[in-house]
Amino acid sequence: MDSLTVATPSKTEALARRYGADALPPAGPWNETIAVMLDHRSVRGYKPDPLPAGALETLIAAAQSAATSSNMQWWSAIAITDPAKKKVLAEIAGNQKHIEQCPVFLCWVADMARNQRISDATKTDFETMPWLETFMVACIDAALAAQNACVAAQSIGLRTVYIGAMRNDPIKVAELLGLPEQSFVVFGLCVGYATEKAAGEVKPRLPQATVLHREHYDASAEAEQRSTYDEEMSRFSARHELQAATWTQRVLNRLGPLKSMNGRETIRASLKKLGFEIR
Amino acid sequence: MDSLTVATPSKTEALARRYGADALPPAGPWNETIAVMLDHRSVRGYKPDPLPAGALETLIAAAQSAATSSNMQWWSAIAITDPAKKKVLAEIAGNQKHIEQCPVFLCWVADMARNQRISDATKTDFETMPWLETFMVACIDAALAAQNACVAAQSIGLRTVYIGAMRNDPIKVAELLGLPEQSFVVFGLCVGYATEKAAGEVKPRLPQATVLHREHYDASAEAEQRSTYDEEMSRFSARHELQAATWTQRVLNRLGPLKSMNGRETIRASLKKLGFEIR
Numbered sequence: 122m123d124s125l126t127v128a129t130p131s132k133t134e135a136l137a138r139r140y141g142a143d144a145l146p147p148a149g150p151w152n153e154t155i156a157v158m159l160d161h162r163s164v165r166g167y168k169p170d171p172l173p174a175g176a177l178e179t180l181i182a183a184a185q186s187a188a189t190s191s192n193m194q195w196w197s198a199i200a201i202t203d204p205a206k207k208k209v210l211a212e213i214a215g216n217q218k219h220i221e222q223c224p225v226f227l228c229w230v231a232d233m234a235r236n237q238r239i240s241d242a243t244k245t246d247f248e249t250m251p252w253l254e255t256f257m258v259a260c261i262d263a264a265l266a267a268q269n270a271c272v273a274a275q276s277i278g279l280r281t282v283y284i285g286a287m288r289n290d291p292i293k294v295a296e297l298l299g300l301p302e303q304s305f306v307v308f309g310l311c312v313g314y315a316t317e318k319a320a321g322e323v324k325p326r327l328p329q330a331t332v333l334h335r336e337h338y339d340a341s342a343e344a345e346q347r348s349t350y351d352e353e354m355s356r357f358s359a360r361h362e363l364q365a366a367t368w369t370q371r372v373l374n375r376l377g378p379l380k381s382m383n384g385r386e387t388i389r390a391s392l393k394k395l396g397f398e399i400r
Numbered sequence: 401m402d403s404l405t406v407a408t409p410s411k412t413e414a415l416a417r418r419y420g421a422d423a424l425p426p427a428g429p430w431n432e433t434i435a436v437m438l439d440h441r442s443v444r445g446y447k448p449d450p451l452p453a454g455a456l457e458t459l460i461a462a463a464q465s466a467a468t469s470s471n472m473q474w475w476s477a478i479a480i481t482d483p484a485k486k487k488v489l490a491e492i493a494g495n496q497k498h499i500e501q502c503p504v505f506l507c508w509v510a511d512m513a514r515n516q517r518i519s520d521a522t523k524t525d526f527e528t529m530p531w532l533e534t535f536m537v538a539c540i541d542a543a544l545a546a547q548n549a550c551v552a553a554q555s556i557g558l559r560t561v562y563i564g565a566m567r568n569d570p571i572k573v574a575e576l577l578g579l580p581e582q583s584f585v586v587f588g589l590c591v592g593y594a595t596e597k598a599a600g601e602v603k604p605r606l607p608q609a610t611v612l613h614r615e616h617y618d619a620s621a622e623a624e625q626r627s628t629y630d631e632e633m634s635r636f637s638a639r640h641e642l643q644a645a646t647w648t649q650r651v652l653n654r655l656g657p658l659k660s661m662n663g664r665e666t667i668r669a670s671l672k673k674l675g676f677e678i679r
Contacts, residue, residue, distance in 0.1 A: 126431050139465060146461060149454020152405050154433040154555035158462045158548050175428020181612045182425060183437045185605040186418060187547060188562045191654050192647070194606055199613040206615065230617070235610075238619070239626075239651050248658040253668045253678070254567065255661075257539055261586070264543035268466060269437050272551060276433035283467045288533065299616040307540070326464040327473055331514075333460045334478040336485065337578040338509070340517070347518075368471070372518050375470050379527040382534075389532045389679065399532070400668060 166319025251398030302396030445598025530677030581675030
C-alpha cells in the first residue's frame with residue numbers, strides 16, 4: 122500500500138452533496154486532493170482493522186507540514202491504542218463508543234509545555250506566555266496540524282471524527298495521559314476504517330454566499346439563504362432520522378441552554394489548574 | 401484548468417526536506433494529496449496574476465468541507481482584492497508587502513455574530529455564548545476551514561501564507577471590513593502565485609518523535625532531539641541568511657521579550673470591545 126488513492130465522486134456530484142442542488146456554487150478547478158476534502162464526513166463507527174504500516178507517521182508528517190505561527194510548533198499528538206485508556210476517554214466523552222472502536226485515537230495537545238521547558242532550561246523568562254493571544258495560537262496551531270492529518274487519513278481511505286468532548290474534563294484527560302503543566306487536549310480524533318453502516322453521507326453546509334463575503338462583511342441576504350439551508354437540512358435530517366429538522370432548530374437546541382455545554386463552561390477554571398493563565 | 405495537479409517531489413525527497421536527512425521518520429502510505437501537504441511552505445512574494453476562474457469558490461468549498469463543531473459553522477471568510485483595503489491591512493500587519501501583492505487576501509473570521517443573529521431573530525437567549533469554550537471553538541472552526549482552503553490552493557499550484565498579524569489591531573481590522581459585534585479576523589491568508597524569488601524552500605520541523613507521543617506524554621528524549629533539530633535549522637538558516645541560527649535561539653527571541661508580541665498581549669481587551677465575553 123505504498124501509493125494509494127481513494128475513489129471520489131465527480132465535481133458536480135461532490136458540490137451537490139455538499140451544498141444541495143438548490144445552492145450549487147460556481148465550479149472551479151478540481152483534482153483528487155480537492156475531491157478528497159469535499160467527500161469528508163464525520164464517522165462514528167469503526168472496524169477493528171489496524172492502520173496500514175507507517176500510516177500514523179504519514180499523518181503526523183502531514184500535520185507537521187501545516188503552517189505554525191512563527192514556527193513555534195505549539196502542539197503534540199498522543200496516539201492511543203490501549204483499550205483501557207480508550208475506554209476511559211470514551212466515558213469522559215459521554216460514552217462515545219467510536220473512541221473505543223477506532224484502532225487509533227489521536228489526542229491533539231495544545232502544548233505550551235515544550236517551549237516552557239526551553240525557558241526553564243535556559244533560565245530565560247518567557248514574557249509572552251501568560252496571554253490569551255499565546256493560548257489561542259497554541260490551539261490554532263494544533264487545529265491546523267490536525268486538519269492536515271485528517272485530510273491525509275481520508276486520502277488513504279481512512280475516516281475520522283473530531284472529539285471536542287475531550288474538553289468535558291480536561292483535567293482528567295491530562296492526568297490519564299501524563300500531561301505536564303501548560304498543556305491540554307484540545308480535541309481528540311478517531312482514526313480508522315468506517316463500518317459499512319457508519320460510512321454515512323456528506324453533510325450539507327450553509328450556502329457559500331452565507332460564509333464567503335467580498336471586500337466587506339455582508340449578511341443582507343442571510344435570512345433567505347438560511348431558509349434554503351434549513352430546507353436542505355430538513356431533507357438530510359429526514360434521511361437520517363435526526364430529531365432537529367432544520368439547522369436553525371439545531372442551533373437553538375445547541376446554543377440556547379447552558380446544559381448543552383456538558384460542563385465546558387468551566388473550562389477556564391480547569392485550564393487555570395492546568396497552568397494556563399490566559400490573561 | 402478544470403482538472404489540475406501540481407508537480408511534487410517523491411516520498412523520500414519530501415520527507416528529507418521536511419525533517420532533514422538525520423531525522424527521517426518511517427515512510428508510510430503516499431499519494432498526491434499527502435505530497436501536496438508535505439510540500440507546503442509559506443510564501444511572502446506574489447505575482448500579480450489573478451486566481452483561475454472559480455478557484456476562490458473551490459477553496460471555500462474545501463473550507464466548508466472541514467469538520468465544524470456540532471455543525472455550528474462558526475466562521476466566515478472575506479475575500480479582499482481592493483488594493484486600498486489590502487494596503488491598510490498590510491500596514492496593520494507591520495508593512496507585510498505580500499498582503500498588497502497577492503491577488504486575493506482572505507480574512508478568516510471567527511464569526512459568532514451569525515449564530516447570535518439567530519438568537520436575536522428568535523428572541524431566544526443563547527446561554528452558551530459568553531464562554532471561553534465557545535470562543536475557542538469559533539477560532540478552531542475557522543482554523544480547520546482555513547487549513548482546507550490552504551491545501552486546496554496548493555493543490556492547484558497556488559501558494560499561501562497565514563497572517564497572524566491581523567491580531568495586531570483587531571478593532572481597526574473589524575472597522576475596515578464592517579464586522580458586526582462578536583466577530584473578529586483570527587488571521588489572514590495571502591493566496592496567489594509565488595514569484596520565482598519567493599518560492600522558497602520547505603522548512604524543517606522538529607523530529608517526529610518530539611511531537612508524536614504513544615499512549616502517554618513523554619519528553620524524556622527531547623533535549624537530544626532538539627539538538628538534532630537545532631543543527632538542521634542552523635543549516636536552513638545559513639542557506640537563507642536568517643539571523644537566529646538555531647531553533648532554540650529563535651524560540652528565545654520570539655517568546656522571551658513581551659515586545660515581540662507587537663501589542664497582541666492586549667487582545668483580550670480588544671475582543672471585549674468587539675463584543676466577546678470569553679468568561
